Amino acid sequence: MSGRQRILLVGASGVVGRAVHEALRSSHEVLTAALADADEIVDLADTQGVVALLARVGPLDAVISTAGRAHFRPLAGIEAASLDDSVYGLGLRDKLMGQVNLALAARAVLRDGGSITLTSGTTSDEPILGGSSLSMVNGALEHWAQAVATELPRGLRINVVSPSLVEGTPVPAVAAFPGFELVSGERVALAYRRCLESGITGRVIRI
Ligand SMILES: NC(=O)c1ccc[n+]([C@@H]2O[C@H](COP(=O)([O-])OP(=O)(O)OC[C@H]3O[C@@H](n4cnc5c(N)ncnc54)[C@H](OP(=O)(O)O)[C@@H]3O)[C@@H](O)[C@H]2O)c1
Numbered sequence: 716m717s718g719r720q721r722i723l724l725v726g727a728s729g730v731v732g733r734a735v736h737e738a739l740r741s742s743h744e745v746l747t748a749a750l751a752d753a754d755e756i757v758d759l760a761d762t763q764g765v766v767a768l769l770a771r772v773g774p775l776d777a778v779i780s781t782a783g784r785a786h787f788r789p790l791a792g793i794e795a796a797s798l799d800d801s802v803y804g805l806g807l808r809d810k811l812m813g814q815v816n817l818a819l820a821a822r823a824v825l826r827d828g829g830s831i832t833l834t835s836g837t838t839s840d841e842p843i844l845g846g847s848s849l850s851m852v853n854g855a856l857e858h859w860a861q862a863v864a865t866e867l868p869r870g871l872r873i874n875v876v877s878p879s880l881v882e883g884t885p886v887p888a889v890a891a892f893p894g895f896e897l898v899s900g901e902r903v904a905l906a907y908r909r910c911l912e913s914g915i916t917g918r919v920i921r922i
Contacts, residue, residue, distance in 0.1 A: 734900025759813025773824025
């Protein structure tokens with residue numbers, strides 16, 4: 716899709732989201748959303764809230780998510796538990812199903828040829844200590860998006876950006892990724908622009 720697009724950016728106030736917002740704001744109309752301090756307040760884990768937000772701000776040309784949380788925890792601290800009690804629950808409900816539900820609900824408000832861009836992360840294929848929850852949800856998100864790309868109607872597209880460690884990430888999180896390359900926000904934002912403007916679908920862009 717060429718020209719100026721009306722975009723919902725969920726997670727706009729974060730390290731990744733700020734870089735994407737900065738890169739896109741001059742050429743597109745970007746509506747920001749986050750848990751706080753944004754045009755629209757939304758919690759991805761609240762499915763009804765997500766559906767209501769989309770109905771309120773639609774129609775849209777694109778939905779981008781740079782949001783989603785999961786716990787870091789060494790495996791020794793993870794016990795078998797039901798989803799409600801599991802360390803894995805946050806990642807599955809928030810980062811995985813939050814983005815999945817955002818994408819599913821977006822179909823109702825995206826114009827023909829519109830796009831959905833979600834965010835995974837390098838742990839989908841590069842494990843880190845304490846990162847099993849992130850690896851689980853990032854891998855699942857990438858494979859889910861590749862599968863649904865084949866079924867989306869009306870020329871709708873879906874892609875996932877998988878960043879390495881982004882410059883500006885707080886020190887404690889950086890420390891969890893020893894030996895990983897830091898990439899600039901500007902470079903990461905290019906991947907989101909490519910998903911938005913190049914016509915690709917079913918792709919995972921690793922940057
Ligand atoms: N930073 C990196 O190096 C890096 C690398 C690879 C992948 N990632 C992934 O990229 C995503 C963003 O990372 P980040 O470093 O930018 O995180 P961040 O700085 O903590 O920002 C997260 C953003 O998402 C919003 N958010 C968080 N949970 C949300 C929810 N349930 N519903 C709606 N909005 C929510 C936050 O809103 P508030 O500010 O209002 O809380 C904020 O705008 C994460 O999923 C992370 O795993 C990050």
